[in-house]
Amino acid sequence: MQTPRFWFRPRSWQSVLLAPLGALYALGTARRVARAETVNLETPVICVGNINAGGTGKTPTVIYLVQELQALGHTPVVVSRGYGGALQGPVLVDPRSHTASDVGDEPLLLAAFCSVVVSKSRLQGAERAEQEGASVILFDDGFQDPSVHKDLSFVVVDAKRGFGNGRCIPAGPLREPEEIGLARADALITIGSESEQAIFVTRESPPRFHAALEPLPMGMDWAGTRVLAFAGIGHPEKFFTTLKHLGVEIIHAEALADHQPLTSALMNRLSADAKRHNARLVTTEKDAVRLPQAFRQEVLTLPVRLKVTNASALKSLIEQLRP
DSSP states (O other), X not given: OOOOGGGGSSOOHHHHHHHHHHHHHHHHHHHHHHOSOOBOOSSOEEEEEOSBSSOSSHHHHHHHHHHHHHHTTOOEEEEEOOTTOOOOSOEEOOTXXXXXXXXXXXXXXXXXXXXXXXXXXXXXXXXXXXXXXXXXXXXXXXXXXXXBOOSEEEEXXXXXXXXXXXXXXXXXXXXXXXXXXXXXXXXXXXXXXXXXXXXOOOSSOSSEEEEEEEEOOOXXXXXXXXXXXXXXXXXXXXXXXXXXXXXXXXXXXXXXXXXXXXXXXXXXXXXXXXXXXXXXXXXXXXXXXXXXXXXXXXXXXXXXXXXXXTHHHHHHHHHTSOO
16 A cells, blocks of 8 residues: 555645544554553663654664674664564574565565564564574664663654654554654654755754665666666655666656565566566565565666764764663
């Protein structure tokens, strides 16, 4: 399902009509967050979450933090609920045997960087991460889950879209009101270009870190390459824009739903279209782990990495974690 466009308009009849349901959603979130059954683990916990529903850049942020923690000598283990995967867990992700239908696409991608535990219960997942020797546990999402105490909570937001119309689901994109969520956060990471960062405004904010997603150099000259691009991420248009900035000639851009299965029928259609236009298929890292085996050598992948402007200040935050 694509994100409703009216979520990001200042005013719309849809958001006004759905506002009472949004208020009930916010109340439900507040009650869940306020419950007292919070477990304190011996291992420090970092949460990378959001206030918005949908893609905000959490996964690249987790990868960034994993690499920073490893550089500091830590052994980070990521805990994910494995959206789209069938396994309840807790289970340690094995890229050699698990598929996206087992554990979800994001855990499969993250498993290339560190150990990843998938568990529908974050507490059980964190306990399994401790068994795997984690010196720091990283929650991929879970900002509104109070079951485990977090030593650091990062809220990630797309600087261009911000917090949308400021209303809660289904009237807007928020899981909880902006001011309530940000009051619990230790830091806000806003992802976007300099011009997008300039237009992002929030009324109250914890320490803010500007960041951008940049293509990872792969030794390939993308300029002039004819491609058929497809992406099933939160905001596929951002991937297409990145390709254009590299000088790629996009003959067709196929925007898929977030986490959409890449069936053989879909891939055969895209492959036939690409061949008809003498173009290459290209997709994101997250989509690539969902590709049917027969197409993995046929599709190009464009990885992106998070670059933080004030990285030293962010590093200082995570250096304060207890050993």
